Amino acid sequence: MKSKLVIYNTLTRTKENFTPINPPFVGLYVCGPTVYSDVHLGNCRTFVSFDLIYRYLLHLGYKVRYVRNITDAGHLEGDQDEGDDKFSKKARLEQVEPMEIVQRYTLGFHHIMQLFNVLPPSIEPTATGHIAEQIEMVKTIMNNGYAYEVNGTVYFDVEKYSKSHNYTVLTNRQLEDLLANTRDLGGQDEKHGRLDFALWIKAKPEHIMRWPSPWGWGFPGWHIECSAMSSKYLGDTFDIHGGGMDLAATHHTNEIAQSQACHHVQPARYWVHTNMLTVNGARMSKSAGNGFLPQELFTGNHPLLERGYSPMTVRFFMLQAHYRSTLDFSNEALDASDKGYKRLMNAIALLDKLTPAATSDFDITNIRERCYQAMNDDFNSPVLIAELFEAVRIINTVYDGKGSLDQQNLDMLKTLIRDFVFDVLGLTEEVAQTDDFGKLMDFIIRLRLDAKNNKDYATSDKIRLQLQELGIQLKDSKEGTTWSKV
Incomplete structure (x- = not known):
């Protein structure tokens, strides 16, 4: 303990x-x-x-x-x-x-x-x-x-x-x-x-x-x-x-x-x-007309909301502020949390694709200790999340081939994510990538690869850009091409 x-x-x-x-x-x-x-x-x-x-x-x-x-x-x-x-x-x-x-x-x-x-x-x-x-x-x-x-x-x-x-x-x-x-x-x-x-x-x-x-x-x-x-x-x-x-x-x-x-x-x-909630700096209340229900937040069906946000995005947003601090709702803040949550989940999806090396450029023990220090300081979830994004940086660096993790540190990194992202913060992966949708994406990626092999770069770029407009990002690496929702 x-x-x-x-x-x-x-x-x-x-x-x-x-x-x-x-x-x-x-x-x-x-x-x-x-x-x-x-x-x-x-x-x-x-x-x-x-x-x-x-x-x-x-x-x-x-x-x-x-x-x-x-x-x-x-x-x-x-x-x-x-x-x-x-x-x-x-x-x-x-x-x-x-x-x-x-x-x-x-x-x-x-x-x-x-x-x-x-x-x-x-x-x-x-x-x-x-x-x-x-x-x-x-x-x-x-x-x-x-x-x-x-x-x-x-x-x-x-x-x-x-x-x-x-x-x-x-x-x-x-x-x-x-x-x-x-x-x-x-x-x-x-x-x-x-x-x-x-x-x-x-x-x-x-x-x-x-x-x-x-x-x-x-x-x-x-x-x-x-x-x-x-x-x-x-x-x-x-x-x-x-x-x-x-x-x-x-x-x-x-x-x-x-x-x-x-x-x-x-x-x-x-x-x-x-602490209390505020909306664009003003206290949230029914009388002020700036209060909204969770369902309205999820659907975006409220005059103060530009769009809807998923429950995990909202949970992540709430945990980015310390529980004793005022939490201010705004479209800009929710958009930033949405991007942050997806960046975290996209990095976690890469974990199983990392290959251990003989040596490690990163010491996960220090990050894990700082995560405990954050939570032991009056449940300081914002500091914990900042430390987890350091882990995200390491995951992306290793996946891009610009750094390495040995087996011990890779296992420790996976445990860190399980313990603090899923067990403590209570976040879950919301993107349900069904088999049919995954097969469709694999087919599109193969079409793009064929275009690149045939030096049809215009078609290759068109596929990537149109997928990006649909909220799907492709990432090329020496291991191949992966996709994620953004």
């Missing part, structure tokens, strides 16, 4: 050496999607980033229990425990059962994750499947004196909790500032404090998704679900908790408070957050 893995911990705002609680086992919890609408690219960036982390931990030899939940209840329209539950509202509008909404969007989410080659988690629990655990956790928090019930709704008492705990430990914000920026309590508001949030919500008569509880019929608050499910499957304290940075200020802050109030310990030792 390669050691010295360093992770940036949002909780401490520093990079820390990663030491699992019970090595070689690692508990990883990531807040999953809310399945009342199509998954958006911000979600995709988060899940691709944690797929990278999951893959690398597995590569290092850890036994990882990766839990990624499905939020299918308790997600209200407002951020003050107000409004309709989005699942119930959508179900009423479409005149279907709420779980039909859940099923439809869960399947859609899984399909998008498969296109991005995201590994499935070890466990994918749902909020609706863990109502009993959430009720028990609410009861314990109440018994410990950190929650109160009003008319069938149970609230977490933030101000009481803050007297003995640092409520804003994750964001380092001042409690006074939070209070100042929170709306005044109206005459009908039943909360004791402005920052108090709902653990259990009384269901209105028309509410579809409801369950019996000690406080009457209702449904769980959004935050309690993750606390209940993470503790059930990973223990009261586990290794890594992650999600998008937009979750830190409210959702994850409240998760910490709930877990401390219930179990008297921090739920996670390392908090990891991915």
Whole structure:
């Protein structure tokens, strides 16, 4: 196992050496999607980033229990425990059962994750499947004196909790500032404090998704679900908790408070957050009109896109930025990633055509060590990719006959590609070169070779140029002619 893995911990705002609680086992919890609408690219960036982390931990030899939940209840329209539950509202509008909404969007989410080659988690629990655990956790928090019930709704008492705990430990914000920026309590508001949030919500008569509880019929608050499910499957304290940075200020802050109030310990030792997406420098959002779904990105069917891009091109694009950095979408950046991805895959296709020599002009050991150094530095995928393109340069140099690799370094290069391109970065070859298409290309290459042998260079050049216009590049070498899509 390669050691010295360093992770940036949002909780401490520093990079820390990663030491699992019970090595070689690692508990990883990531807040999953809310399945009342199509998954958006911000979600995709988060899940691709944690797929990278999951893959690398597995590569290092850890036994990882990766839990990624499905939020299918308790997600209200407002951020003050107000409004309709989005699942119930959508179900009423479409005149279907709420779980039909859940099923439809869960399947859609899984399909998008498969296109991005995201590994499935070890466990994918749902909020609706863990109502009993959430009720028990609410009861314990109440018994410990950190929650109160009003008319069938149970609230977490933030101000009481803050007297003995640092409520804003994750964001380092001042409690006074939070209070100042929170709306005044109206005459009908039943909360004791402005920052108090709902653990259990009384269901209105028309509410579809409801369950019996000690406080009457209702449904769980959004935050309690993750606390209940993470503790059930990973223990009261586990290794890594992650999600998008937009979750830190409210959702994850409240998760910490709930877990401390219930179990008297921090739920996670390392908090990891991915950064936001922007489009041409502006924050991506539906209201700004610059947000698009993965399907629109794949097809190019969006006013801001000049063409479509394959899922692997988009995954490669996402991994070219560090997970804690802002990722800016633009046609130019996506075009560059498309070319880079294809250059990487074209070089990999040449690997099996390389012939080992008696001596080597390149030492692959140094590149491999730098790849580990990059990933051990808070999963620095951009630096890893830069090192892999050094391997690409070596492959092309050896294939062109301008350098050599002995058997040991050639084997090491193949292992490097397998380990870091396919296993860690999770990239796959998308070009399906069918037997029929391959035979057609072999026939065209032979026609061009016949033209060259007959000194009909005009025809030879015409074939090469027309193939290039179709996105197919020919490459001549002393071993013969190969082709690749560009």
